[in-house]
Amino acid sequence: MMVQFKCSPPSDRERDASFPSIRQGSSIREWVLGVRESLPTAILILALDGLSRMNVTIPNPQLFLALAICIAAFRGGWGGGMAAAALGVGNALYFFSLPGELFSYSTTGLSKVAVNAVTLPGIAALTATLSHRVATGEHKHALSFFRDAEAPIVLMRLDGTILSWNRGMTRLTGISVEEAKERPIDHLVQTEDRAPLREALDAIVEGKTTVSLVLRFPLLGTSLNLPARLSCSLHPNRTETGRPSGIIMVGQALSAIPATHQTTDQPKEDP
DSSP: OEEEEEOOOOOHHHHHHTSOOSOOTTSHHHHHHHHGGGHHHHHHHHHHHHHHHTTOOOSOHHHHHHHHHHHHHHHHHHHHHHHHHHHHHHHHHHHTSBTTBTTOOOHHHHHHHHHHHHHHHHHHHHHHHHHHHHHHHHHHHHHHHHHHOSSOEEEEOTTOBEEEEOHHHHHHHOOOHHHHTTSBGGGTSOHHHHHHHHHHHHHHHTTOSOEEEEEEEOOTTSSOOOOEEEEEEEEEEEOTTSOEEEEEEEEEEOOSSOBOSEEEEEOOOOO
């Protein structure tokens, strides 16, 4: 009996859905985290004000402020940039006031406030846009690598729930992106491998940097009893603070025959 394997690659929609976005600039959480990047701008403003009170002359302090806003926008996106720009505009309202008359302005002072009110948010918006484009380019590069890699790669939450499942995993196990996503990975391996896999996941959560083991995945859509055997290495996906936020599993096929979705049994011809 000859067994023929066929595998259709996942669609673009499946591929994009299988890879979590690296940066969602419009989310409220990203705005809140970005605002923290405006703290150096606030410190700079206080430092410039202190030097001014000490009669220390700083040539064109607005250049330093514009640079701080650029840094805040690049690191913190729209949230950091606009928060820093708001601090800059507030500083201009205070700095260009008439001596002894807060928020009262001469014609020249009012024009300078207007220039700051336009240019500082503009600088922040331009830098945040460039930052977003850089992040988008990095995301597309990572997405292309993940979905087109021949090596089987899985991204999971800390509890083992599958977030991403690439083409390599589909080719070797016959399990599509839609079938795997949001399912516990230990539900997809053979029963005998579930306990060792769960122990490996727990070890990553507890701080271990690498765990290696062999997993067997039943071949879906085939008449074969042999499972797909993968030598897998699990690693933590960490946040900026170093805390584990997820788990990455990279595998290497040990099976002699690749698994795919469909099989066609053809009778062996008599000589």
